[in-house]
Amino acid sequence: MSSLETKIYNIFKKYIDNSYMAGGVCSIKQNDQQILLEAYGKRNMVTCEDVRTDTIFDLASVTKTITSTLILKLITKNRLALDAKLGDCLLAAARNGVLAPITIQQLLTHTSGLVAWFPFYTELPTSDLYEILSSIELNHQEEKEVVYSDLNYILLGEILKHKHQASLQKIIEKELVQPLQLPYLTYGPLFDENIAATEFGNQIEMEMCRSRNKTFSSWRDTSKPIIGEVNDGNAHYFFQGQSGHAGLFGTAADLSKIAELYLKGGIVGGTEFLDPKLVKQSLQTIAEDRGLGWHSSNPFPVGFGHTGFTGTALWVVPEKNLQVVLLTNRLHVEEPVNINPFRQELYEEILNKLS
Structure with a gap:
């Protein structure tokens, strides 16, 4: 060793x-x-099964790096731009005054101003993401520019689904799993x-x-x-x-x-x-x-x-x-x-x- x-x-x-x-x-x-x-160690403590390589x-949240890779691939293919606004990418976002002006770069860099986290599942049975987003306080109260937020990458995922007209699973399979x-x-x-x-x-x-x-x-x-x-x-x-x-x-x-x-x-x-x-x-x-x-x-x-x-x-x-x-x-x-x-x-x- x-x-x-x-x-x-x-x-x-x-x-x-x-x-x-x-x-x-x-x-x-x-x-x-x-x-x-x-x-090293156990993958499951209940069954005492070992981790394998x-x-x-x-x-x-390492998922976010995969999501950003897919976004960069869209930009590479000239199907998106870093300065593109959410309101121009997603019709549902265009109707929301907070979301509409946010850019792709702001989402990628966590500089959108959106709150860090919100438990969307507590609003079920309402399953419309944008209906919920329109009913909650979206802006954070922090003065600093960067606030790490799941909402940024939830919205980037929605952009991927809209641009590819497919589920995230299908997008992953076609755009990353197969070529890489x-x-x-x-x-x-x-x-x-x-x-x-x-x-x-x-x-x-x-x-x-x-x-x-x-x-x-x-x-x-x-x-x-x-x-x-x-x-x-x-x-x-x-x-x-x-x-x-x-x-x-x-x-x-x-x-x-x-x-x-x-x-x-x-x-x-x-x-x-x-x-x-x-x-x-x-x-x-x-x-x-x-x-x-x-x-x-x-x-x-x-x-x-x-x-x-x-x-x-x-x-x-x-x-x-x-x-x-x-x-x-x-x-x-x-x-x-x-x-x-x-x-x-x-x-x-x-x-x-x-x-």
């Missing part, structure tokens, strides 16, 4: 032993070489046995709704772990598993190919998949720490990445031609905690060994 393998094994062991997660997968590539691909994880050969990237529900379990019901969102005086009566059973269904409440209860902000499942190998796409400047097999200028722009700080679908701050010491609520993360460092996929089931514990200390310690170790 190499020095790096030993260090990462010990870091995983420490945090698993301290109940930061049940298990996980780490993939490291540099200069197109696989430096490390290892699995090809275990499928609920990617949570990503065999496990998909929306749920999934029934594969090799899936990492997440939370025991939506206990965290139940508390979030209680604190906002929002009621919902169709919560999943809190005595059982969620397996093969998206953990995110809006994606599961309101969008039937498919949304632009969450819902995708995949493996470390799938995300590694997404990272490779960006490290190679949007070129796949000698062909332009994404406009190289757009790719370069996406991996720059456009507003505070935000690029187009990526960010450059905590827990990433350098470069750009994206994290997911379930414990997932994708990280690229272009100047080192380095990519790291870090997938954990951090919600599949008795009391979920913030795992950024784990991520930071692991990333720093990788930088120290591969600098």
